[in-house]
Amino acid sequence: MIDWKQIDTVLLDMDGTLLDLNFDNYFWKEFVPLNFAKQRGLSIEAAKQQLEPLFKSMEGRLEWYCLDYWSNALQLDIAALKAEIAESIAVLPHVILFLEKLKLSPRKVVLVTNAHRDSLTLKMQKTALQHFFDDIISSHDVGLPKEHQGFWQSLQNTQVFENHNTVLIDDSLAVLHSARQFGIAHLVSISKPDSQLPNRQISDYPAIEDFRALMVGL
Template identity: 25%
Template sequence: MIKVISFDCDGTLIDGNFNNYVWYEEIPKLYAEKYKMSFDEAYKIIKSEYDEYERKKDIRWGNPSYWIRKYKLNTTLEDVVKKEKIKIFDDVDILEQLKERYILIVFSVCSKDYLDIKLITGGLERYFEKTFSMVTDFKDENSLSKTSNAFRKICKNLGVQPYEIVHIGDSVDWDYKPAKEANIKALLIDRDNKYSNQDINKIRSLRELKNIL
């Protein structure tokens, strides 16, 4: 019997384009203002550093607070995460019903402070009993993507068996596969039907969870 529903955040609960706004608009804009240069110049500098960190699989890459400190930007993470820029998917309204029957959690690759602020700013934090960050809570894994071992640690933290949890995410490689490898039931949220030709357990809307769990 399923006791826990685990959700990815970006692309599952919140439109993933918000991250592009933070990384490629807001931070370059603040950098340009501080160091008196054009946005395009700032963008090139920052994009180059992002790419280098990602190439090295440096887990600090996914932490906006790190970049704010590194560049000595005159802002806070709370100021960078703007409510009007966050788009919550319409089918997230099913959380209200699901929380009455299940323990709801969020497991994301982004840093813990960034994840929690996004959920708070988007008005979603009240639905979830716990949040887990791959690069903060499981930094010993030294991975920018979710791992099966991290899923096992979540089960242990919650005191449940793998068969008592289901994970929903929008990435085959970062959500579906590592959850399955940990013997956790996995569902791919595929709102745009991009994976129609693959043998994957998927849903087109989070509202389907009410009838299939």
């Protein structure tokens, strides 16, 4: 799937790529509505009906990923709520073996995530994956989400990678579309970002269920 002899830089997403997206799906679809309902004296169904259009309106924007934004908008301490269920944060199968192999290679490995720094810190504390990366970049540091062309330009300016020998592995099709538009040559998606949901059918990009598929030649 990847000719590793052609790759000098590896860009890795976090949620849904290295980490099980089940944590975030449960958090936003169930745990936040539960606490919003308690705060407002609503049923959970009524809370979900109020929250769904709010969430939908921010998809693809930096605010969607910003814990400070949602804490203010919902009058809930989102970072504290995430910490409450941090035991559910999990690494996807064979990710650590893949990262160990990458670490032994000469390639530059950069975590590029839309996650807010508070969420990023919590997840690194829980998983201890941070030592595998040469750098960790949050879109909140850049001021633009990965869906935006400006993110990739800023990343290239700071990380100094060449499009033709860089691979991005990301579960978000919108992010992969953006990276393709920018010119990143090697793109891989994740067919099972949430361990509790069925595999997704992805036709636009090569897709893996777990990282064993990428270890050949590494």
